[in-house]
Amino acid sequence: MLLNLIKLIARIYFRVCYDFKVEGLENIPKTGALLIAGNHLSNADPPAIGCFAGLVRDSRFVAKKELFSVPLLGWFFRRSGYIPVDRKRMIGDFGALQEVLHALDRGESVVMFPEGTRSRTGQPQKPKSGIGFLVYKTGAPVLPVKVQGTFGWPWVRKIRVKFGTVMHLQKDPALEPKAQYKQFANQIMDAINSINI
Numbered sequence: 001m002l003l004n005l006i007k008l009i010a011r012i013y014f015r016v017c018y019d020f021k022v023e024g025l026e027n028i029p030k031t032g033a034l035l036i037a038g039n040h041l042s043n044a045d046p047p048a049i050g051c052f053a054g055l056v057r058d059s060r061f062v063a064k065k066e067l068f069s070v071p072l073l074g075w076f077f078r079r080s081g082y083i084p085v086d087r088k089r090m091i092g093d094f095g096a097l098q099e100v101l102h103a104l105d106r107g108e109s110v111v112m113f114p115e116g117t118r119s120r121t122g123q124p125q126k127p128k129s130g131i132g133f134l135v136y137k138t139g140a141p142v143l144p145v146k147v148q149g150t151f152g153w154p155w156v157r158k159i160r161v162k163f164g165t166v167m168h169l170q171k172d173p174a175l176e177p178k179a180q181y182k183q184f185a186n187q188i189m190d191a192i193n194s195i196n197i
Helices: 002-017 045-053 065-069 073-079 094-105 130-138 177-193
Strands: 019-023 034-038 060-064 083-085 109-112 142-148 158-163
Touching: 002 045, 002 073, 034 045, 034 130, 034 177, 045 060, 045 109, 045 142, 045 158, 060 065, 060 094, 065 073, 065 083, 083 094, 094 109, 094 130, 109 130, 130 177, 142 177
Parallel strands: 019 158, 034 109, 034 142, 060 083, 060 109
Antiparallel strands: 142 158
16 A cells, blocks of 8 residues: 555656656566566666556565665665665675565566666666576566666656567577576667667
8 A cells, every 4th residue: 555655656756747758568567477677877767667667567676785774765665575685795696686586486576777776977887697697597578668867867857768578588508607697688788778769
């Protein structure tokens, strides 16, 4: 109930305060394991994606662990099933990856940002291999989503969110797993960047 109220407030905020448009909600599968992968320009991206995707189905988010220590916000994240990730770990936060694997095994939807952090320039960054690892291990479909116009938020006017089409990535037996993780991550990031808004 609380989550639905917050999503409603967020939708009203974006619609009223910005020239906001969202497309492609019909591309979101209503059931089954799903990784929603987006680019990351500002702190507005997760709510901009989540509050509208939530019209179709709820998703869990992977978020930096520092946010979980922020009063009220951390409480809300834990209550909403967000998954904390330690971005400082040199070889990746396997605890967070395991939690995402379990969520996907249960047929849940998880939102991730393959770049791992916000862009400091507004330009696309190289993806981390974590999302490729998850796809390799689970075979979960991926839905790319592109956010445009949030760089510099809240001092922006025009924001666009567009969901692409579901991707089903296939393993290449000729590649070592780690090489495949990287390849999958690059394919997903390329799909995000190629969405025309």
